[in-house]
Amino acid sequence: MTFAWFANFAALLVMPIVLMGVIGRVKSLWSGRKGPPILQLAFDLQRLARKRPTYSTTTTLLFRVAPHLFLVTALCSGAIAPLLGSRPIASFPFDFVWFAYVWAFGRVAVMLAALDVGSSFEGMGAAREAVFSSILEPALFLVMGALSFLGGHRTLHEISTLHLQAGAPPAVWVLAVASLLIVLQVETSRMPVDDPSTHLELTMVHEVMVLDHSGPDLAAIQFGSATKFFVGSSIIATLLNPWAGSPGWLSGAVNLILCVVIAALLGTVESLVARLKLRAVPQYIAVALACGGVALLATIWRTGASR
Amino acid sequence: MTVVFLLSVPVLLLGAALTLALRSNLARAMAALASQATATTLVLVSLLPTLRGDAALEVVWPWPSPIHSIAFRVDALGAFFLAWSLPMTFLGTLYAVGYLRPYFHRGRNGGSHFALLNLVCLSFVLIYSVQNSLVFLLGWEIAAVAAWLLVIWDYGNQKIRFAGFNYLVSTHIGLFVLVAAFMLLHSETHSMDFASFGQFLSRPSPLRGTIFLLLGVSFALKSAFFPFHTWLPRAHSAAPAHVSALMSGVIHKAGLFAFLRFTLLMGKPEEWMGWSVLSFGLLSAFFGILYTTTQRDLKRLLGYSSTENVGIAAIGFGVGYLGWAWGVPSLAICGFAGGLLHLLNHAFFKCLLFYAAGSVYRATHIIDIERLGGLAKRMPLSATLFLIGALAIAALPPLNGFVSEFLVYSALLSGSAPTGQANILLIAFAAVLAFVGAVSALSMTRAFGLTFLGSPRDAKVDVSEEAPASMWAPMVLHALGAVALGLVPQLALGAISPTLKLFSLGHDLSGVQAAVAPLALANPLLAGALASSAGLAWYLGRRAKRSATWGCGYTATSPRMQYTGSSFSEQFVRLFEAFLPSVRRERLPDEAFPRHASHLGTHHFDAVERRMFEMLGQAEDLIAHASERIPEQSRFAFAAGLLALVIIGALVLGGAGP
Numbered sequence: 001m002t003f004a005w006f007a008n009f010a011a012l013l014v015m016p017i018v019l020m021g022v023i024g025r026v027k028s029l030w031s032g033r034k035g036p037p038i039l040q041l042a043f044d045l046q047r048l049a050r051k052r053p054t055y056s057t058t059t060t061l062l063f064r065v066a067p068h069l070f071l072v073t074a075l076c077s078g079a080i081a082p083l084l085g086s087r088p089i090a091s092f093p094f095d096f097v098w099f100a101y102v103w104a105f106g107r108v109a110v111m112l113a114a115l116d117v118g119s120s121f122e123g124m125g126a127a128r129e130a131v132f133s134s135i136l137e138p139a140l141f142l143v144m145g146a147l148s149f150l151g152g153h154r155t156l157h158e159i160s161t162l163h164l165q166a167g168a169p170p171a172v173w174v175l176a177v178a179s180l181l182i183v184l185q186v187e188t189s190r191m192p193v194d195d196p197s198t199h200l201e202l203t204m205v206h207e208v209m210v211l212d213h214s215g216p217d218l219a220a221i222q223f224g225s226a227t228k229f230f231v232g233s234s235i236i237a238t239l240l241n242p243w244a245g246s247p248g249w250l251s252g253a254v255n256l257i258l259c260v261v262i263a264a265l266l267g268t269v270e271s272l273v274a275r276l277k278l279r280a281v282p283q284y285i286a287v288a289l290a291c292g293g294v295a296l297l298a299t300i301w302r303t304g305a306s307r
Numbered sequence: 308m309t310v311v312f313l314l315s316v317p318v319l320l321l322g323a324a325l326t327l328a329l330r331s332n333l334a335r336a337m338a339a340l341a342s343q344a345t346a347t348t349l350v351l352v353s354l355l356p357t358l359r360g361d362a363a364l365e366v367v368w369p370w371p372s373p374i375h376s377i378a379f380r381v382d383a384l385g386a387f388f389l390a391w392s393l394p395m396t397f398l399g400t401l402y403a404v405g406y407l408r409p410y411f412h413r414g415r416n417g418g419s420h421f422a423l424l425n426l427v428c429l430s431f432v433l434i435y436s437v438q439n440s441l442v443f444l445l446g447w448e449i450a451a452v453a454a455w456l457l458v459i460w461d462y463g464n465q466k467i468r469f470a471g472f473n474y475l476v477s478t479h480i481g482l483f484v485l486v487a488a489f490m491l492l493h494s495e496t497h498s499m500d501f502a503s504f505g506q507f508l509s510r511p512s513p514l515r516g517t518i519f520l521l522l523g524v525s526f527a528l529k530s531a532f533f534p535f536h537t538w539l540p541r542a543h544s545a546a547p548a549h550v551s552a553l554m555s556g557v558i559h560k561a562g563l564f565a566f567l568r569f570t571l572l573m574g575k576p577e578e579w580m581g582w583s584v585l586s587f588g589l590l591s592a593f594f595g596i597l598y599t600t601t602q603r604d605l606k607r608l609l610g611y612s613s614t615e616n617v618g619i620a621a622i623g624f625g626v627g628y629l630g631w632a633w634g635v636p637s638l639a640i641c642g643f644a645g646g647l648l649h650l651l652n653h654a655f656f657k658c659l660l661f662y663a664a665g666s667v668y669r670a671t672h673i674i675d676i677e678r679l680g681g682l683a684k685r686m687p688l689s690a691t692l693f694l695i696g697a698l699a700i701a702a703l704p705p706l707n708g709f710v711s712e713f714l715v716y717s718a719l720l721s722g723s724a725p726t727g728q729a730n731i732l733l734i735a736f737a738a739v740l741a742f743v744g745a746v747s748a749l750s751m752t753r754a755f756g757l758t759f760l761g762s763p764r765d766a767k768v769d770v771s772e773e774a775p776a777s778m779w780a781p782m783v784l785h786a787l788g789a790v791a792l793g794l795v796p797q798l799a800l801g802a803i804s805p806t807l808k809l810f811s812l813g814h815d816l817s818g819v820q821a822a823v824a825p826l827a828l829a830n831p832l833l834a835g836a837l838a839s840s841a842g843l844a845w846y847l848g849r850r851a852k853r854s855a856t857w858g859c860g861y862t863a864t865s866p867r868m869q870y871t872g873s874s875f876s877e878q879f880v881r882l883f884e885a886f887l888p889s890v891r892r893e894r895l896p897d898e899a900f901p902r903h904a905s906h907l908g909t910h911h912f913d914a915v916e917r918r919m920f921e922m923l924g925q926a927e928d929l930i931a932h933a934s935e936r937i938p939e940q941s942r943f944a945f946a947a948g949l950l951a952l953v954i955i956g957a958l959v960l961g962g963a964g965p
Contacts, residue, residue, distance in 0.1 A: 053848060056856040058762050060683045061845070062694075068844040072836045092825030094717045098704060100741065102833065105703045108748050115756030115870070117856045118681070123870020126756070130749035131879045137745040138738040145734035149722045201859055211857050216847045282882055296734055300727050 007252060008089050012078040015256065016226035017041045019233065019263040023190075026267030041226060045219045053215035058118040066113035067213055067220040073106030074227035081231045082157035085244040085255035093154040096144045100137060103187065106224065107133055114209035121201045125208035128278065132193070132205070135285045136186050142292030143176045143183075150299045160238035161245035175295035177239055182288035184232040184266075186281075188225055191270040193281050203275065233262040309366040312353035312381065312436070315346035319429045322346075323422040332411040332418075336404045339421035343400055343428055347393040350432065357386040360805035364436075378438035378500060383805035384571065385435035387647070388564050390802075391654055392431045392557050398781035399549040399557075399658070400424045405777035406549055406665055407460075420460060426453045427558060434561050438501040440489045447485070447529075447561070451478040454558055458546040470538075470545035477538035481528030488521035505572035515573070519580055522569055523587070529562030532621065533591040536614045537916040540602075543610030544674070548665020551606055555613040556658040560650055563620060567647075570628070571809055578632040585625025589736055591618025592743045594915075597886050599750040600876045601911035605664045605674050608754055612700060613657060615743060619715060620649040622740065626718040626733070627810060636814040638723050643810040644819045645714030647803045652707040652792060656699040659785035663693035666774035666782075667758060673768055676757045676872050683759040685770040690759040692782045697751040699789045702744050705830035705837075707792035710799060710823065712744065717822050746879075753875045762866040794831050796823045873909065880911075888914050 021038035028035025037043075055063060077099050079089040092098075111129055114122035147159045150172060162173060186193045189206030201208050210221050237258035238244045243251040276284055322342020326335040357364055363382035370377050381389070400421065407417055426449055433446030455478070459471035489499075491514065496503040508515055524535070531539040543551040570576070595614030602608035623646025630638030666689045667682060668674050683690035699706035719737040724730045757764075774782070792799040800823050804816055858864040880887050893907040 052850055052852060054852040054854050055848065057853050058681070058856055060687075060690075060760065062683070062760070064848040064851075065841040065844045068840040069837055072833075072840045076833055076836060090829070092829065093822065094713065094720060095825070095829075097713055097716045097720075098709075098826070098829060101702060101704050101709055101744070104701070104745065104748055105698075108698070108701065108703060108752055111752045112756055112760065115752070116683075116760040118761030118866065118869045119856045119858065119864070120868050120870050120874075121857075121859065123756075123761075123875060126752065127870065127875045127878060130745075130752060130875075131882065134742060134745040134749055134879065135882075137741040141738040141741040142734070145720055145737055148720060149730055149734060152722065154720075215851075217844070220844075278878075292738070293735075296731055300731060 004084070004087065004247070005089055008083050011083045011252075011256065012075065012227065012230070015083070015259065016223065016230040017045075019230050019259060020226045022260050022263040023267040023270070026264045027271050030268065030271035041222065045223055048214075048219035048222070049216050051215035053213075053217055056117045056119075056212050059113075059116045059212075063113045063116040063212075064217065066109040066116075067210075067217040067224070069109040070106040071220040071224040071227070073102045073109070074224040074231065077102050078227055078231045080156055081234050082160050082238040082244070083231070083234045083255070084252035085161075085234075085238045085241045086157070086247055086251050088157050091155040091157055096148075096156045096159065099156060100140055103228070104133070104137070106228075110209055110221070113213070117212045119212070121208050122211060124202075125205055128205045129209065132186055132281060132285060135282055135289060136183055139179055139285065139288040139292045140183055142289065142296050143179045146172060146292065146296040146299050147176055149296075156235070157238070158245075160235050161241075162239060169298055171298045172295045173239065175291040175298065177236055179288045179291035179295065180232070180236050180239070181262075181266075182285065182291075184229070184236065184262075185269075186285055186288075187232060188229040190229075190266055192273045192276045193284065195275040198275070203278070229263075230259065233259045236262055308353045308356070309364055309379070311349050312364055312432075313366070313379070315349045315432055316429060318342050318346045318349065319425045319432070323425040323429075326418045326421040326425065329418070332407075332416070333404075335418045335421050336400070339400055339425055340397065340404075342425060343393070343397045346428060346432070347397055350389055350393055354381060354386040354389060357381060357383055358390055358805060360808065374439065374441060374499060376439075376500075377442055378502070379436045380438045381436045383809055384564070384567055387803060387806040388435045388560065389431060391651060392435070392560070393428055395557050395654060395658060395785075396424065396428050396431070396553060398784060399553045402549040402552075402662055402665070402778050402781045403547070405775040406547060406669060408775070409669070410460075420457065423453045423457050424553075427457075427553065431557075431561075435564060440493070440499045440501065440504070443501075443565075444482075444486065444489070447482065450558055450561060451475075451482065454478075454550070454554055457550040458542050458554075460547050460550070461545070464545075467545040470541035474538045474542040477528060477535070481525045481535075484521050484528070485525035488518050488525065491518055491521070501568075501572060505574075508569070508573040509575075511577060516577070516580075519569075519573070519576075523566070523584070526562040526566045527587065529565070530559045530617045531610075531614050532587060532617060533594040533614055534915045536591070536595065536611070537913060537919065539614060540598075540604075540607040540610040540913065543613070543661075544604045544607040548606070548661050548668060551610070552658040552661035552665070555610065555661060556654040559613070559617075560654065563617060563624075563650060566624070570624075576628045576632050578629065581625055581628030581630075581632050583625075584621055584628050585736065588618045588621025588623075588625050589739055591615065591621065593618070593739060594886065596743045596746045596750065597883055598913065600746060600753070600879055601873075601887055601889070603675050603677050603872055605667070605676050605679075605754060605758060606661065608676075608750065609657065609660050609664060612747070612750070613653075615747065616649065616653040616657065616700070619712065619740070619743070620646040620653070622646070622736070623649060623711075623715045623718065626715070629724070629729075630718075631810075631812065633725050635723050635725070636812050637818045638718055638721060640807060640811050640814065640816060640819050641714055641718035641721065641822065644800070644803060644807055644816075645711050645718055647806060648714060648799050649708075649711035651799065651802065652699070652711050652789070655785050655788040655792065656696045656706075656708060659692060659696040659782055659789060660700065662778065662782045662785070663689045663696060666778055667693075669774065669778075670770045670772060671768050673765075676754060678765040678768055679758045680764040680866065680869065681760070681762040682770065686759075686773050688773055688779055689782075690755075692779070692786050693759065694755055695786045695789060697755045699793065701748040701751045703748070704826075705793050705834040707789045707799065709830075710793055710796045710826060712740070713826060714819065714822065716740065749876075749879065753872060757870075757872050757875065761869050764866055764869060764871070766866070794834055796826045796830065799823075886914065887911060888917075 020041040025035045080095045111126035114126040194205040237255045325338035329335045365380045368377045430446045430450035455475045461467045492504045528535040598611040623642045626642030627639045699708040702708040702712040719733045889911045896905045
């Protein structure tokens with residue numbers, strides 16, 4: 001239980017709220033409004049947690065449990081992500097496989113809860129989420145596999161501190177970041193894949209699955225999504241962070257700032273780009289897949305034909 | 308100890324005879340259960356030293372010519388397979404008692420069914436222990452014919468008879484290929500013994516490659532690898548639930564066992580063998596899981612998922628082969644460990660899923676997920692157990708499916724191949740496996756969500772009763788196994804490590820133990836966090852209000868408006884249209900006041916099966932076309948006849964030599 005451990009833990013609890021606030025603020029600035037306070041999500045969560053939930057008469061216990069399972073998976077994935085650009089709370093060889101499947105668990109929990117209410121809207125959202133994730137998962141593995149092979153590392157935080165490897169081809173690095181950014185957009189349901197602020201159920205993906213959740217359950221889902229956003233952006237931030245991997249406060253501070261920059265960047269994208277047509281979303285995700293594939297092929301430039 | 312082991316054979320035969328002789332169905336069931344329990348105990352007691360990693364059990368029986376002697380040898384590999392095959396068959400028989408009760412009430416005689424289940428056990432004892440190809444074929448055939456007869460329990464239904472014959476023909480095509488391989492081996496070694504087969508196979512030669520391919524095809528047919536899977540979905544949807552479970556989870560693992568047995572006989576494989584096993588497994592996993600997304604029949608869906616899961620196991624074995632061929636023991640151990648563990652895990656969760664599907668069928672008499680729904684409230688126990696199986700088969704942590712897939716991933720992603728290209732190829736394969744995992748999550752969410760969640764889609768379906776104790780007890784045991792192997796991966800590794808030592812080239816297993824060790828901490832922690840949050844959620848939800856589902860302002864929603872199975876997979880199917888063909892039957896309204904009722908239906912079929920039949924049909928046309936031309940030219944007919952005569956003459960004369 002060192003200081004770094006506590007710092008990681010504190011970041012895991014606080015940063016998701018800040019990052020959501022940053023996105024909201026950036027979007028407001030682009031549209032010429034003043035915007036909500038940075039900590040708006042914290043106020044929302046507090047308000048929701050006090051409320052009495054309402055359950056559909058169709059639902060079973062699964063519906064009550066699923067949002068909280070989702071939150072737990074998001075937090076557990078945060079335990080092995082390099083939140084502060086250096087050693088995370090826990091790490092072990094091939095923990096990124098565990099990471100991907102823990103996220104999948106949370107996704108399945110939310111999808112099942114969506115099917116539990118017996119509404120066509122929520123079934124639709126679950127189907128879309130399932131399809132998108134099926135193309136997304138290979139992209140994540142291609143990127144992680146390529147980075148892991150390039151550096152000869154096996155844990156998520158070592159893989160993400162790639163820049164320290166002498167002579168790593170810049171192409172791999174750029175493609176990996178591009179691919180992971182798309183993965184982040186899809187996983188956390190941001191534009192142009194999904195519009196979290198839309199008001200039409202037919203166009204939603206993630207939001208439509210949680211239509212029937214209320215009170216503390218909705219709070220768990222909102223905080224879980226925000227946590228996933230922070231965890232995902234921290235991996236990209238570590239890839240970009242020139243001081244990543246070195247112990248000390250500098251790498252941590254730079255990592256957090258980079259997370260904020262990524263949030264601002266995605267907020268800008270959301271403000272300037274319209275949501276894609278649903279049929280075009282798989283093609284957009286295929287870009288992540290292609291980036292991952294090219295990154296994997298590009299590793300051969302460094303490693304040569306034989307290693 | 309060998310006597311104790313072989314005593315299980317007469318015990319099983321005696322039990323089978325008793326089931327046929329006794330008067331009441333309950334007594335017949337008891338006879339089968341008692342004999343299986345005795346045989347299982349005998350086998351396990353005699354194999355205890357082998358299971359702990361000690362010497363193999365060996366005995367040689369003299370036998371009249373031309374066999375000379377029959378050798379039995381149960382090494383760690385055979386002992387491992389027996390150790391779970393026999394208890395699981397016992398549980399399946401127990402399940403059958405409850406599942407078949409409605410048939411028994413109608414006066415159906417279950418004697419032969421229970422006798423056949425005993426024969427399935429007998430075939431395991433033979434296949435997993437014998438070292439003689441003739442007796443091996445005998446056991447193989449007993450398993451095939453017994454499984455066929457078990458499948459056609461409802462033989463009054465023509466569809467079920469068709470599915471049964473389809474299976475029978477397919478499995479015998481596999482048998483022919485196996486016999487061909489054994490004949491080749493016999494012609495080279497002049498022996499029926501596996502030991503002398505092994506001496507021949509351990510030397511690389513072109514004939515070894517041919518035999519490897521023949522054996523591979525035969526075992527792939529047995530285990531229902533793509534593209535030899537076409538019999539499987541039909542048979543699984545036609546058979547009673549426990550038979551589907553045993554076939555998918557236990558009986559067809561004999562194909563993979565035989566593959567591993569011959570791998571051990573062969574010793575160090577060539578690199579191309581590894582790549583072919585690996586890509587074959589990958590193809591199976593990919594297409595198996597794609598087909599699950601379109602199925603309406605719950606048991607058919609589970610059948611296709613068997614093709615996927617044996618594919619995942621074969622990916623592990625393929626990496627193991629490569630590791631062996633390259634001389635990288637860590638890769639070989641990791642790959643074989645993943646494959647072996649996945650076999651065991653698959654037996655646990657697939658039987659569980661089939662049993663739960665069976666209890667749904669028993670309660671509703673429907674297996675079409677488009678007509679089910681909302682069963683979680685009526686059958687909470689079956690729903691919970693199905694959910695555990697579904698999460699395990701989708702390889703989600705902290706359950707057991709994840710542990711074996713983790714090992715396969717860690718083999719694929721290890722970066723320890725000798726060349727960069729090979730490493731990159733393995734990483735790309737890992738990405739395909741990730742796709743398979745995600746689609747399997749889609750498919751299982753769909754299967755569980757539509758069957759058990761929401762509200763009932765068809766008001767005409769009534770639910771009679773939750774499964775009786777004889778049905779849920781096996782399910783609970785299987786579910787406990789799936790959870791335990793996930794939370795305590797060392798347990799699983801302990802179970803396979805004596806077998807794994809056979810594949811480890813003399814190296815110790817510390818690498819794979821180290822790979823699994825973190826999961827032993829991570830999985831229980833995750834499980835604890837999930838369980839406590841579920842408890843918290845339950846606590847928070849106490850004071851909840853109840854209301855109708857949000858209908859977007861529309862107040863007259865009905866269960867018919869729920870998302871259906873076809874709509875759930877529609878977008879996915881459109882992405883993979885090339886592999887998932889469908890036929891569309893429609894009669895749309897033609898004028899302002901249509902006189903006929905209009906309808907629209909889409910139906911997904913198995914592309915391989917369809918293509919196979921098409922090719923058979925076309926080949927017939929081609930041959931007919933060619934044969935029409937030949938008699939027109941009498942010279943051709945004469946020449947062909949002469950050629951045939953020369954060949955036959957040459958064969959006769961050549962065969963007369965030494």
